[in-house]
Amino acid sequence: MASTTTAMPPPLRARASNRFLRVVVNHLATAAAVGSTILVMAPLIAIFMYLLFKGASSLNLAFFTQVPKPVGEVGGGMANSILGSGILLAIASLMGVPIGIAGGIYIAEYGRNKRLANMVRFTADVLNGVPSIVMGIAIYTLIVVPQKHFSALAGGVALGIMMIPTITRTTEEMLLMVPLNVREAALGLGVPNWRSVLSITLRTASPGVITGCMLAFARVAGETAPLLFTAFGNQFWSTSVNQPIAALPLQIFVYALSPYDEWHRLAWAGALVLIVLIVVSVALVRYVAGRGVLKGAS
Amino acid sequence: MAGQADVTQPTDSSASPGAEQSLSPVRAYLLNCGSSSLADRAFSALMLVCALSIFAIVILILVELISGSKLTIQKFGMSFFFGSAWDPVNGNFGALPFIYGTVVSSILALIIAVPLAVGVAIFLTEMCPDWLRGFLAFFTELLAAIPSVVYGLWAIFVMVPLLRQFFYPYLIKSLGWTGIFGGPNYGFGMFSAGVILSIMVLPIISSLTREVMSAVPHAQREAVLALGATRWEMIRMGVLRNARIGIVGAVILGLGRALGETMAVTMVIGNRPEIVRSLLAPAYSMASVIANEFSEASDELYLSALIEIGLALFIVTIIVNALARVLVWAVTRGAPVRGT
Numbered sequence: 001m002a003s004t005t006t007a008m009p010p011p012l013r014a015r016a017s018n019r020f021l022r023v024v025v026n027h028l029a030t031a032a033a034v035g036s037t038i039l040v041m042a043p044l045i046a047i048f049m050y051l052l053f054k055g056a057s058s059l060n061l062a063f064f065t066q067v068p069k070p071v072g073e074v075g076g077g078m079a080n081s082i083l084g085s086g087i088l089l090a091i092a093s094l095m096g097v098p099i100g101i102a103g104g105i106y107i108a109e110y111g112r113n114k115r116l117a118n119m120v121r122f123t124a125d126v127l128n129g130v131p132s133i134v135m136g137i138a139i140y141t142l143i144v145v146p147q148k149h150f151s152a153l154a155g156g157v158a159l160g161i162m163m164i165p166t167i168t169r170t171t172e173e174m175l176l177m178v179p180l181n182v183r184e185a186a187l188g189l190g191v192p193n194w195r196s197v198l199s200i201t202l203r204t205a206s207p208g209v210i211t212g213c214m215l216a217f218a219r220v221a222g223e224t225a226p227l228l229f230t231a232f233g234n235q236f237w238s239t240s241v242n243q244p245i246a247a248l249p250l251q252i253f254v255y256a257l258s259p260y261d262e263w264h265r266l267a268w269a270g271a272l273v274l275i276v277l278i279v280v281s282v283a284l285v286r287y288v289a290g291r292g293v294l295k296g297a298s
Numbered sequence: 299m300a301g302q303a304d305v306t307q308p309t310d311s312s313a314s315p316g317a318e319q320s321l322s323p324v325r326a327y328l329l330n331c332g333s334s335s336l337a338d339r340a341f342s343a344l345m346l347v348c349a350l351s352i353f354a355i356v357i358l359i360l361v362e363l364i365s366g367s368k369l370t371i372q373k374f375g376m377s378f379f380f381g382s383a384w385d386p387v388n389g390n391f392g393a394l395p396f397i398y399g400t401v402v403s404s405i406l407a408l409i410i411a412v413p414l415a416v417g418v419a420i421f422l423t424e425m426c427p428d429w430l431r432g433f434l435a436f437f438t439e440l441l442a443a444i445p446s447v448v449y450g451l452w453a454i455f456v457m458v459p460l461l462r463q464f465f466y467p468y469l470i471k472s473l474g475w476t477g478i479f480g481g482p483n484y485g486f487g488m489f490s491a492g493v494i495l496s497i498m499v500l501p502i503i504s505s506l507t508r509e510v511m512s513a514v515p516h517a518q519r520e521a522v523l524a525l526g527a528t529r530w531e532m533i534r535m536g537v538l539r540n541a542r543i544g545i546v547g548a549v550i551l552g553l554g555r556a557l558g559e560t561m562a563v564t565m566v567i568g569n570r571p572e573i574v575r576s577l578l579a580p581a582y583s584m585a586s587v588i589a590n591e592f593s594e595a596s597d598e599l600y601l602s603a604l605i606e607i608g609l610a611l612f613i614v615t616i617i618v619n620a621l622a623r624v625l626v627w628a629v630t631r632g633a634p635v636r637g638t
Contacts, residue, residue, distance in 0.1 A: 022528050029530035033425060036417025040500060041434065044441055047452055047497075102348030110342050111349070120349045122623060123356060129551065129619035130359070130612060131558025133585050137592070137608040138359040141366045161355055168352065180322070194341035215443075222445020225560040225585070229593045249447045253561060256451045264455070271448045278443050286436060 055272020058265040063273075068235050068251070074262055078270050080237050084152070084246035085221065087239065088231060091156025092220055096163025097213055101202075103164065104171025104209075109197050121172065124165035135162055136226035144230060152238075152245035155231025159223060163216040170212025174205040211285045218281040222274055224249040248274055359612060367606035369599050378606060384571040386595070391603035393610065395571040399488065399581040400611075403563060404556035406492025406577070411500045412549055418500075419507035424533055435505075442501040450565035453494040458485045458566055461493065466578060481576040484568065488581040491567040495559055499552040506551060510544030510629050511537055540629075547625025554618040558611060560585040584611050 062077045069076030103120065111117025135158050143154040178201050186196035202209065224247075227233075232244040233254065248270050255267035364371075370378055370391060381392020418438075422431055462485030473479045479489075514537050522536035523529075538545070568580020569590060584607050595601040 022531065026528035026530040029533070030425065033417045033421040036414045037421040037434070040414050040418050040504075041437070043497065044437070044500075047444075047449075047456075048441075050456060051448065051452065099348045099351055102345050103352060106342075106345035106349035110345060117349070120352055122620070123352050125623045126616055126619045127352060127356060129554045129558070129622075130615055131560060131585055133558070133560045133588050134359065134363070134608050134612045134615075137366070137588065137605055138362040140592075141362045141605070142358070164355065165352060168349070184322075193338045197341070218443055222443075222447065224445070224447040225589055228589055232593065249445055249561075252451060253447050253565075256447070256454055256565060267451055271451050274445055274448060278445070279440060282440055282443050286439070 051268075051271055051275055054268045055275070058269040059272060060269075063266070063269050067237060068266075071260060076262075076266070078246075078248065078251055078266060078273075080234065081246040081248045081251040081270070082273070083237070083239070084231070084234065085248040087152055087241070087245060088156045088159060088227070088247055089217065089221060091153065091241070092159035092163055093213075093217065095157060095160030096167060096216065096220075100164045100167025100213075100216070101171050101209060103168035104175060105197060105202065107168070107172040108175035109201065121169065124168045127165040128169070131225070132158075132162060132223050133225035133228075136228060136230055139226065140229050147242075149242075150230060150232035150244040151242050152231055153241045155227045155245065155247065156241075158226040158230045159220040162220050162223065162226065163213075166216035166219065167212050170215065171205075171209050174208030174212065175201060177208065178204045214281040214285050218278045221277055222249055224253050356616075363605055363609040363612060367602050367609050369602035370606045371602075373599070378603070379610070382573060386591075386597075386600045389597070389599050391599070393584070393603075393607050395573050396582050396584040396587050396607060397610075398573050399491075399567065399583040400557055400585070402577075403488055403491040403495055403567065403581070403583055404553055406489065407495035407499055407556045408549065408553060410492065410496035411503055411552065414496075415500050415504035415548075415552075416507055416545065418504040419511055420533055420537075422504075422508050423511045424529070424537065435508075438501045438505050442505065446498065446559060446561040447565075449494060449498055450562035453490065453562060453566045457494060458490050461485060461490055470578070477575050478577055481574070481579050483578060484580060486566055486568040486580055487576075487578045488567065489577045491563045491581070491583070492577075494562050494566055495556045498559060498562060499555050502555055503548050503552040506548035506626065507541075507545050510541045510548060510626065513544070513629055514540045543625050544629030547622045547627075547629070550618055550622035550625065554615050554622060557618065558585055558615050560589050564589045584608075 060077075062075055063079075064077060064082065065079050066075065066077035067080045068078065103124070107117045107120055111120070139154050139158040139161070143157060144150055147154070182204055183196060183201055186200040187193065191200070227247050227250050231247050231250065233250045234244045234246040238245050252267045252270040252274070255263040255270070258264070374381070374391065378391065379393050379397065381390075382394040383390045383392045384395060385391070422434060426434065462483055466479075466483045466485070466489075469479045470481075470483060518536045518540060519532055522532045527535065563583050564586035567583055567586055569582055569586060570580040571582045571587070572579075574581070588604050588608055588611075592601075592604050595604055
């Protein structure tokens with residue numbers, strides 16, 4: 001730093017004169033960056049810890065086994081909401097996973113360098129940012145209005161549509177990481193192309209593809225807005241696809257806004273269950289992605 | 299090459315003209331041999347249909363929203379977006395208070411979140427020791443995955459009481475004279491919505507900014523350092539200047555998220571359709587009015603008004619997201635991926 005002489009461009013050389021100031025600015029900037037990280041991380045960690053603490057102290061067995069009690073009665077749980085969320089997510093996955101993976105296969109295997117594939121990719125990214133409540137309205141006018149009642153099917157479809165863009169993008173990225181040699185080897189053995197795509201390329205990329213599906217799953221698992229007027233919620237056991245159904249995030253929303261302490265407790269417990277579900281899938285994703293299954297192949 | 303092709307002679311040798319741009323002679327030859335069967339064509343057509351379904355979804359949403367909001371579009375036209383009356387009983391609808399609430403809360407969120415997010419991204423890419431980086435990156439990812447309703451729950455029971463008790467009285471006392479921070483201290487209001495939104499978009503903006511900054515080649519940094527720059531000068535001239543378009547893209551993407559955020563905002567914004575000068579007063583946002591009133595909307599016109607708000611939200615977020623993607627892609631495309 002001391003020997004800054006002739007080779008410097010004018011702006012830097014001009015400043016070399018007040019080196020003290022530059023050093024001070026450098027330290028200030030470092031402090032600002034470290035400070036903002038602490039400022040951001042501290043409340044975030046606090047949120048997380050608070051959720052864990054509050055949720056854990058509210059959780060009990062009844063939460064998993066009982067349906068909501070009427071106002072004023074102590075106890076009750078969210079068993080029907082957990083089941084409802086499960087049914088909704090199953091419908092969503094049945095719809096979103098195959099279509100999403102197939103879309104990803106098209107972009108990566110058939111559409112390389114094609115304009116159409118680029119447009120699909122771009123649209124998927126943009127669709128990812130569309131507010132979920134808008135998705136809810138579209139499904140409401142599409143399914144709920146003709147059916148004339150709220151239903152689990154409508155909720156599941158809304159969530160399924162939200163899964164498609166995420167899965168398409170991750171599947172594509174994972175397939176592109178599979179080395180060309182693998183495909184060539186398969187084709188070289190006389191395997192038809194579709195077979196090679198399904199059982200060689202997709203199989204090689206499967207940890208990554210599953211990861212993508214889990215991420216999409218985790219994302220829609222916590223979605224509330226599109227369920228407000230599709231699945232609608234339900235205080236009782238219901239497994240019918242054609243009836244309104246309870247969902248964990250919906251129930252948390254309703255209970256959080258209620259004036260009863262008992263319901264607040266249930267809301268915290270529900271939040272913890274949701275968070276655990278999501279943390280487990282994100283951690284699993286990190287683990288699978290970090291193991292470098294694909295890196296080893298190339 | 300030709301020898302290799304001979305060795306790996308495929309059994310199915312009925313050829314068809316190449317359906318795909320070849321990447322290597324071997325692959326082109328083999329693809330030509332393999333893609334003849336009916337199954338192959340059917341398979342690729344099926345994949346194409348699934349890929350096209352993404353366009354279909356966008357068009358479907360657009361068509362549904364437009365046809366659903368026909369009534370108000372015909373009745374109010376553009377004045378729908380400039381009127382501030384929201385009177386379901388008398389059938390008079392104007393979306394201005396909601397547009398105002400959405401825009402102001404999102405801008406507030408960005409004002410709070412952007413400097414912090416960029417600071418975090420700088421720390422993570424340029425200064426952070428390796429052992430900490432993995433943890434922080436994982437943690438940020440985790441926070442981006444926490445559902446909006448859980449943030450809302452936390453905001454209602456922890457954040458709002460804290461702000462109301464410790465921060466707002468101070469704000470009113472010192473800045474109350476401006477009128478922006480005046481009025482009764484409810485706790486629930488525009489400013490609280492902005493704060494919870496900023497917490498929610500922070501992980502998104504900072505992780506994208508980090509991605510963009512990582513895409514700046516190492517040689518840039520080394521070149522600036524070699525000229526005798528301090529670390530901050532290196533970051534400013536070598537990294538931020540190169541990544542600025544991508545950072546703007548990340549910020550716009552965060553804006554898109556903030557505009558469409560529903561649950562957490564609904565839970566803290568106070569839900570009052572008025573345009574008030576004070577940021578501490580209750581307000582309303584486009585997404586939250588839909589969330590709150592949609593299933594109660596009794597008559598056609600009311601429903602149509604809500605759907606039109608949804609339509610506006612859809613179009614705006616599509617534009618914002620498209621812009622953000624173009625900017626982010628402009629920076630990260632073709633850049634080498636650096637290990638984190």
